[in-house]
Amino acid sequence: MNDIVFNQNCIRIINVKNFNLSQTLDCGQTFRWSVNDKGVWSGVAGGKYIELYEDNGDIVIDGSNKDDFINFWSDYFDLSRDYGAVIKDFSSNEVLKKAALISGGIRILRQEPFEALCSFIISQNNNIPRIKGIINRLCTSFGEPIINSYTFPTAERLAALSIEDLAPIRSGFRAKYIIDAARRVAGGEIDLNSLKNLSYDEARTALLKIKGVGPKVADCALLYGCGHIEAFPKDVWINRALTAYFGGEIPECAKGAAGIAQQYIFYYIRESTKK
DNA sequence: TCCCAGGCTCTCT
DNA sequence: AGAGAGCATGGG
Numbered sequence: 001m002n003d004i005v006f007n008q009n010c011i012r013i014i015n016v017k018n019f020n021l022s023q024t025l026d027c028g029q030t031f032r033w034s035v036n037d038k039g040v041w042s043g044v045a046g047g048k049y050i051e052l053y054e055d056n057g058d059i060v061i062d063g064s065n066k067d068d069f070i071n072f073w074s075d076y077f078d079l080s081r082d083y084g085a086v087i088k089d090f091s092s093n094e095v096l097k098k099a100a101l102i103s104g105g106i107r108i109l110r111q112e113p114f115e116a117l118c119s120f121i122i123s124q125n126n127n128i129p130r131i132k133g134i135i136n137r138l139c140t141s142f143g144e145p146i147i148n149s150y151t152f153p154t155a156e157r158l159a160a161l162s163i164e165d166l167a168p169i170r171s172g173f174r175a176k177y178i179i180d181a182a183r184r185v186a187g188g189e190i191d192l193n194s195l196k197n198l199s200y201d202e203a204r205t206a207l208l209k210i211k212g213v214g215p216k217v218a219d220c221a222l223l224y225g226c227g228h229i230e231a232f233p234k235d236v237w238i239n240r241a242l243t244a245y246f247g248g249e250i251p252e253c254a255k256g257a258a259g260i261a262q263q264y265i266f267y268y269i270r271e272s273t274k275k
Numbered sequence: 276t277c278c279c280a281g282g283c284t285c286t287c288t
Numbered sequence: 289a290g291a292g293a294g295c296a297t298g299g300g
Contacts, residue, residue, distance in 0.1 A: 028281060124282040129299060131281085172296030177283085214283050235281040266281075280299085288291085 001080055004069070011061040011069050018083035020105020021054055027106050027267055029224050031119055031132045032139070032152075046072045046112065047144070047151045078107045086257050093251040096261060099268035106263050109224060113192035114185060115152040116225025117207070120217045121177045137169040138178075158182035177212025184210055195226045203228060223259040232258040241269040 003014040013019075021041050025033035033043035040062075042051045050073070051062040064073060074080070087104055091097040111119075118138070123131050142157050143150035159182040166175040184190045190210070195203040203226060207218040219233035232250055234242075242248050245265075254261035 120281080123280090125280060125295075126282090126297085127280040127299060130297070133298090170297065172298095173283095173294095174296080212283065216282060220281080233281075237281065270281095278300095280297100282295105284293105284295090286291105286293085288289100 001074075006066045006069070009063055009065060011064055011066070011073075012055075013059040013061075013079070015057050016059050016079075018087070018104050019059060019077070019107055021052065021059070023103060023105040023267065024077075024107045024109065027103075027263060028128060029263065030109055030111060031128070031135045042148070044139075044146070044149045044151060045076055045109075045115075047146065048072070049146055049149045075110050078110055081107075083107065083260070086260055089253055089256060090251075090261060090264070092253040093246075095245045096251055096254060096264065099261075099264040102271060103264040103267035106260075106267060108229065108260055108263060110227055111224045112152065113195065113221065113225035114155050114182075117181055117185075117192065117210075117213075117217075117221040118152075118158075118178055120220035120224075121181060121210075121212050122171055122174050123220070124174065124212070124214075124217060126174075134169050134171045134174075138166075138171075141168055155182045155185035159186035174212060177210070180211040181213070192226070195222070196228075200228050200230050204231075223262070229257050229259045230255070232262045235266075237266055237269055238262060241265050244269075 002016050005012040005014065022035070025041055025043070032045070033041055035041045040051050040053045042049070048064065048068060050064050053060055061069065061073065083104065087100045090100050119131070119135060122134050139150040139152055142153035142161070158178060161179065163175045163179055166178060171178065185192055190206055195206060200222065203222055204218050207213050207221055216233050216235055219231040222228035223231035223233060242250070250258055250261070
């Protein structure tokens with residue numbers, strides 16, 4: 001764990017390794033963060049709004065406090081994981097080593113499970129700018145107002161809505177899936193928090209019962225929302241990369257933290273095919 | 276304009 | 289069990 005300096009409403013994580021804000025917050029694992037022209041990121045997680053920026057090798061969090069950091073943000077940003085050791089493991093595969101070299105500032109965020117689940121239900125057959133727009137409208141319409149923003153809506157709130165009520169967020173055919181997920185969660189049929197303690201296979205089976213949740217969305221919810229680092233979401237980009245660079249198989253050296261490898265590969269192939 | 280997007284469901288073999 | 293159409297909407 002890094003050295004942390006706590007001041008009034010301002011937290012400084014000293015000399016933090018493998019943590020690039022742009023890579024972590026804009027790599028497609030979360031959709032609620034944005035950056036201003038001064039390089040300051042802002043967003044909401046855990047019902048709390050913060051701003052953060054990089055400063056001379058440190059990461060500075062504005063608008064939080066020691067309790068929230070210890071109880072939430074430290075875990076959210078996965079600060080207790082040694083990414084250097086993970087990358088070292090990955091380095092026995094040459095392509096993965098190369099991918100980690102450019103994407104090693106990504107950290108897997110430990111997001112709230114319901115937000116992760118809904119976000120990736122919305123992501124299906126969709127593009128990232130529009131995913132962000134839909135999620136933003138979902139929060140402003142049905143979340144709780146807080147200083148500077150809105151919380152992500154609860155399952156209970158969404159479960160009480162009809163599909164038509166979601167029309168303003170313009171999520172298209174995904175609206176019925178969001179409602180189905182919310183009702184199963186709010187009704188207790190699926191206990192998202194308990195999925196963290198189930199095996200990967202058991203947790204995945206539970207999520208696949210939700211309408212509109214298939215293998216890819218389930219794996220995203222498990223990886224980003226339930227701490228299942230062995231989940232390896234396969235989307236069109238990853239399938240392309242697996243075929244092109246890895247002989248169609250996840251490299252053996254990545255199995256221990258496949259979800260991190262997945263993000264590195266996702267970032268790598270998208271960077272390398274950027275126009 | 277037209278293609279397609281971090282997929283999934285449903286239907287038809 | 290596997291293939292293919294259709295899906296709502298709008299970004300580029």
